[in-house]
Amino acid sequence: MDLASARAALAAASRVAVLTGAGVSAESGIPTFRDAQSGHWARFRPEDLASPAAYERDPELVWDWYAGRYRDVLAAQPNGAHRLLAELERQKGAGFFLATQNVDGLHGRAGSGQGGGQLVELHGNLVSARDEHTGEVVPLPDPDTLVTPPTSPRGHRMRPNVVWFGEYLPEEALNAAQAAFAAAEVALIIGTSGVVYPAAGLAFETLEGGGTVIEINPDATELTPHMSFSLRDVASRGLAALL
Numbered sequence: 001m002d003l004a005s006a007r008a009a010l011a012a013a014s015r016v017a018v019l020t021g022a023g024v025s026a027e028s029g030i031p032t033f034r035d036a037q038s039g040h041w042a043r044f045r046p047e048d049l050a051s052p053a054a055y056e057r058d059p060e061l062v063w064d065w066y067a068g069r070y071r072d073v074l075a076a077q078p079n080g081a082h083r084l085l086a087e088l089e090r091q092k093g094a095g096f097f098l099a100t101q102n103v104d105g106l107h108g109r110a111g112s113g114q115g116g117g118q119l120v121e122l123h124g125n126l127v128s129a130r131d132e133h134t135g136e137v138v139p140l141p142d143p144d145t146l147v148t149p150p151t152s153p154r155g156h157r158m159r160p161n162v163v164w165f166g167e168y169l170p171e172e173a174l175n176a177a178q179a180a181f182a183a184a185e186v187a188l189i190i191g192t193s194g195v196v197y198p199a200a201g202l203a204f205e206t207l208e209g210g211g212t213v214i215e216i217n218p219d220a221t222e223l224t225p226h227m228s229f230s231l232r233d234v235a236s237r238g239l240a241a242l243l
Helices: 003-012 022-026 039-043 052-057 059-075 080-095 106-110 171-183 199-208 235-242
Strands: 016-020 096-100 118-121 124-131 137-139 158-162 186-190 212-216 229-231
Touching: 003 186, 003 212, 003 229, 003 235, 016 080, 016 171, 016 199, 052 059, 059 124, 059 158, 080 096, 080 106, 080 235, 096 171, 106 118, 118 171, 171 199, 186 199, 186 235, 199 212, 212 235, 229 235
Parallel strands: 016 096, 016 186, 096 118, 186 212, 212 229
Antiparallel strands: 124 137, 124 158
């Protein structure tokens, strides 16, 4: 498949499923999860802070780290890739589904999930917290007024609303993504390394259903040999070429 064929397939599709990873947010200045830590946090690995065991051991330390990340993502702005995906949703309407591995909330701020399609954050997001007892999800206050660990309206301590090492993806979100990719005529895999499962397996749901899968990534990934077409570019330029 060449670029013209990929563009035509996407234009003709009424059911489109998209998976995005850290490469989409990189253009907004948000480092990937595994990038080197800086400053005070340089002595920690992300794995040492993003786990139930770490939280149980030192919730204040974990919340200090997440509060900093929360401040960073609020300071960032959606980029061209976020905006183009929101526009694609407006074109496709209810046939559009976006699953993201990113926790920065930038897709929602760009308008995804508001144009007739569906947005699912597979790994949660940094802009909300979850009641440890009830599971209720509550938006975090402004970073300048955030007290950590935060307390829910019911008076319970809240944890970051993200999926940690050793935890499963939310079942409802994963089931919705698997169904959408299985039904998709075209799937876009954008800015993700394709090594984190079960999200990386979504591309195969579309392939097994006879659909076309288009990858946008500056580098080859473990998914590349299986793709219908791969665009070697950053997310914003790759999407602009497709659309």
